[in-house]
Amino acid sequence: MTDIHxxxxxxxxxxxxxxxxxxxxxxxxxNSKPKHYALTMLPYPSGDLHIGHWYAMTPSDARARYMRxxxxxxxxxxxxxxxxxxxxxxxxxxxxHPMTRTRENIVRMRKQLRSMGxxxxxxxxxxxCEPEYYKWTEWFFIQLYKTGLAYRKMSxxxxxxxxxxxxAREQVWGDxxxxxxxxxxxxxxxxxxxxxxxxxxxxxxLNFDGIDWPQTVKTLQTNWIDRSExxxxxxxxxxxxxxxxxxxxxxxxxxxxxFTTRPDTLWGATFMVFSPEHPLVSEITxxxxxxxxEEYKAQAARQTEIQRGAVDKEKTGVFTGGYAINPVNQARIxxxxxxxxxxxxxxxxxMAVPAHDxxxxxxxxxxxLPIVEVISPxxxxxxxxxxxxxxxxxxxxxxxxxxxxxxxxxxxxxxxxVSTEKGRKNPGIAKVLDWIAEQGIGKESVNYRYRxxxxxxxxxxxxPIPMVNCEIHxxxxxxxxxxxxxxxxxxxxRPTGESPLKLHPTWKNTTCPVxxxxxxxxxxxxxxxxxxxxxxxxxLSPKYDKGPFDPAEYDYWMPVDTYTGxxxxxxxxxxxxxxxxxALRDSGIVEGHEPMLQLRNxxxxxxxxxDKMSKSKGNVIAPDVLVDxxxxxxxxxxxxxxxxxxxxxxxxxxGIEGAARWVRRVWTLFTDQTPPAAASDETKKNLRRKVHQxxxxxxxxxxxxxxxTIISSLMELMNEMYKAREAGAAGTDEWKxxxxxxxxxxxxxxxxxxxxxxxxxxxxxxxxxxxxxxxxEAAAKEDVIELPVQVNGKxxxxxSVPAEAGEEEIKSAALASEAIQKFLEGKxxxxxxxxxxxxxxxxx
RNA sequence: GCCGGAGUGGCGGAAUAGGCAGACGCGCACGACUCAAAAUCGUGUUCCCAACGGGAAUGAGGGUUCGAUUCCCUCCUUCGGCACCA
Numbered sequence: 001m002t003d004i005h006x007x008x009x010x011x012x013x014x015x016x017x018x019x020x021x022x023x024x025x026x027x028x029x030x031n032s033k034p035k036h037y038a039l040t041m042l043p044y045p046s047g048d049l050h051i052g053h054w055y056a057m058t059p060s061d062a063r064a065r066y067m068r069x070x071x072x073x074x075x076x077x078x079x080x081x082x083x084x085x086x087x088x089x090x091x092x093x094x095x096x097h098p099m100t101r102t103r104e105n106i107v108r109m110r111k112q113l114r115s116m117g118x119x120x121x122x123x124x125x126x127x128x129c130e131p132e133y134y135k136w137t138e139w140f141f142i143q144l145y146k147t148g149l150a151y152r153k154m155s156x157x158x159x160x161x162x163x164x165x166x167x168a169r170e171q172v173w174g175d176x177x178x179x180x181x182x183x184x185x186x187x188x189x190x191x192x193x194x195x196x197x198x199x200x201x202x203x204x205x206l207n208f209d210g211i212d213w214p215q216t217v218k219t220l221q222t223n224w225i226d227r228s229e230x231x232x233x234x235x236x237x238x239x240x241x242x243x244x245x246x247x248x249x250x251x252x253x254x255x256x257x258x259f260t261t262r263p264d265t266l267w268g269a270t271f272m273v274f275s276p277e278h279p280l281v282s283e284i285t286x287x288x289x290x291x292x293x294e295e296y297k298a299q300a301a302r303q304t305e306i307q308r309g310a311v312d313k314e315k316t317g318v319f320t321g322g323y324a325i326n327p328v329n330q331a332r333i334x335x336x337x338x339x340x341x342x343x344x345x346x347x348x349x350x351m352a353v354p355a356h357d358x359x360x361x362x363x364x365x366x367x368x369l370p371i372v373e374v375i376s377p378x379x380x381x382x383x384x385x386x387x388x389x390x391x392x393x394x395x396x397x398x399x400x401x402x403x404x405x406x407x408x409x410x411x412x413x414x415x416x417x418v419s420t421e422k423g424r425k426n427p428g429i430a431k432v433l434d435w436i437a438e439q440g441i442g443k444e445s446v447n448y449r450y451r452x453x454x455x456x457x458x459x460x461x462x463x464p465i466p467m468v469n470c471e472i473h474x475x476x477x478x479x480x481x482x483x484x485x486x487x488x489x490x491x492x493x494r495p496t497g498e499s500p501l502k503l504h505p506t507w508k509n510t511t512c513p514v515x516x517x518x519x520x521x522x523x524x525x526x527x528x529x530x531x532x533x534x535x536x537x538x539x540l541s542p543k544y545d546k547g548p549f550d551p552a553e554y555d556y557w558m559p560v561d562t563y564t565g566x567x568x569x570x571x572x573x574x575x576x577x578x579x580x581x582x583a584l585r586d587s588g589i590v591e592g593h594e595p596m597l598q599l600r601n602x603x604x605x606x607x608x609x610x611d612k613m614s615k616s617k618g619n620v621i622a623p624d625v626l627v628d629x630x631x632x633x634x635x636x637x638x639x640x641x642x643x644x645x646x647x648x649x650x651x652x653x654x655g656i657e658g659a660a661r662w663v664r665r666v667w668t669l670f671t672d673q674t675p676p677a678a679a680s681d682e683t684k685k686n687l688r689r690k691v692h693q694x695x696x697x698x699x700x701x702x703x704x705x706x707x708x709t710i711i712s713s714l715m716e717l718m719n720e721m722y723k724a725r726e727a728g729a730a731g732t733d734e735w736k737x738x739x740x741x742x743x744x745x746x747x748x749x750x751x752x753x754x755x756x757x758x759x760x761x762x763x764x765x766x767x768x769x770x771x772x773x774x775x776x777e778a779a780a781k782e783d784v785i786e787l788p789v790q791v792n793g794k795x796x797x798x799x800s801v802p803a804e805a806g807e808e809e810i811k812s813a814a815l816a817s818e819a820i821q822k823f824l825e826g827k828x829x830x831x832x833x834x835x836x837x838x839x840x841x842x843x844x
Numbered sequence: 845g846c847c848g849g850a851g852u853g854g855c856g857g858a859a860u861a862g863g864c865a866g867a868c869g870c871g872c873a874c875g876a877c878u879c880a881a882a883a884u885c886g887u888g889u890u891c892c893c894a895a896c897g898g899g900a901a902u903g904a905g906g907g908u909u910c911g912a913u914u915c916c917c918u919c920c921u922u923c924g925g926c927a928c929c930a
Binding site: 173174175215216219220222223224226228230258259260261262273313315338339340341342344345346347349350351352353357358359360362447449567570571638641642643644647649650652654655656657658659661662664668700708709711712713714715716719786787788790792793795798830831832833835837838839841842843 | 845846848849864867869884910911926929
């Protein structure tokens, strides 16, 4: 029976069936072991598992397996993020109900996932579109509503005209502000929508203490939230006399608040600019300027935000006729409107400091508005108090000055140093902040770009928002005993821009939970990111019906120890789930500040042409085909080998042959029946050394998610084993140890073939429940090391010295070398540096 | 414009803590086996100088150092994020 062929199909189906039957991957609470919750992002059930899923999941699985062998009780669950647009869009086209289609797709994908041979605990599978799941999605909504974190507001929101629904700010991408799902540029609509008050946690979300997340994700989230420190300052409206009869506007004397990051430049504020949409614009506009202002507002409204947002667009604006008083120097300054001021940021109005802001400078130049320098880069150029207090033009400036300097033209602050630091770290800003607070002019303030999370979607295939509206009692949550609000099945999916549930004849009619009178249900559904914000909790106990999760399971397994998935979710799912966790924590539902302690992102597998894979480009690699041709073990091995996991790389159809060859060569080596021969002690010692060195390396690489070098180390060891066999090592104790350790190291990567060979060698089932081997440091140690000897930085020779050799011994061995002597030319070296275990460096 | 990642052979990539650049694999070349091919096995494979031998080389240029893919500065290319954000 020397000639056993490697048959991937046979051994993979055999072991998958056995593992299933034995419940080898069932994870149950076991207080005798430390737990490890390994989580990988759940797929959307599109109906086909693609190579990207394999790339994300198999290294995650390998590491979960490794942790299990290290002695942890590991939970590695899988499920489906099953609500969402594609199923609904397919329904519109084909008429097949989304639930039908989704369940079919799940059956198919479950099968594909099983072909991976991963250690998923299927008993814990969770599917977000099933009522027993979304009951709790609805329940969570109500918890957030009860704590004031869910609210309804009419506001201008992003709407995708192709997907026919509103989107959260995070789901609008790129320069052209397109829909994250379909790429269509979004439009603005004024709509009454449900939001989660995520901004309440803005500062906390900026804090990543205690979590081991990639710097890139932390940076992306930080940029997204974009905290900026500054001040809110009140300017009084002073419109003087508008008309011949001295009539004043209704807002005369009222205060308008602006946000600025540069309160130190207040003395240079020579005009104000309001956003055209600012509610006070019509109030402050004088009759004389009304026509021009209305015209400008209409023009601004016609433009899309993209057109308005074009950075290099020339600044435009019109004067309102209104004035305000600069609170620091009482200068009467004109109020303009311009579309470079956005209603959506700060207060929708700014103080314009043309001398020290490029945009304000361009605007002032164009409309001939005064420019007053208040920060001088050269402190002694201007005599103190040489101020031209707001009004006169400063002709000398060529551009706005943004750098450090000292304050000038700023009354008692003249001479105060200003750095380029932001916020309180800047001495000038700090002083002015204190002073304006004292004077009651303004106060220190923080602004964020981050917006509350808009969760209403005008689509059918999502979790219903469990709210009821009564004419008398307004909005109220559906009582707990009526949850879940079930999605009706008989719905027409017409893409009308309105929620299909709204068009259902009866579903929306219900009774008010307060008065039992007639009321209507909310017909929008929830953003599917709501479902995925808590799926890691449902995995704990997917069949539990007394709450979203079983507290006993929660106490044992949470938090997630290792989370893996794509970085494209940095400012979406990964931010939502952190917010969600904090919101639940404040409701007393969960504990701790963060849901996922460690995060690692995989890169992307590109097509062989180096482009992103897509059906239209025809460069899609189908894992099913690869599994059929090579077997899952080879696909797993190649996926882990061919790129740095966090970087990704283009697929290479020839490259996978290398992984296939490796698996076959291991197979051949391990099933080989070469009779034991006499190997020298040297051979046996070298074999052991290589085995333990490899073990040390593989262990470290698993710890560090460096999967590609795990495979190359295993390939190297295999090559060594082939040589050792040639030298007669087969059958020796050292050989047996090598085989045993090899299969244990291989088990997380190629679980089927490792199990098969483990059985072949007559070891007790299963290799996957074995303890991870211990490195024998003594065996791994080198006796003799080869050191390169450099002369003036160039390697001129290599010497062999005992590993234990002292500095003097190494030094004299190096100097004794013939090759080195040649380069020394009899001269005495200036310096000899011995880096122990590394090299010798001689300077002449 | 701001923030972050990445630039190493024909290709994917490797290189504990600043110490032999190119591990491992793909590809390619040559050889063995074969009637032949595939598979398999073996050898070689950064570039330049014909070469024993030597020189150059980790995006470019500079710096620190006995020594730099690794640290510092300037710049280029590329990918991603943000952006009239006050």
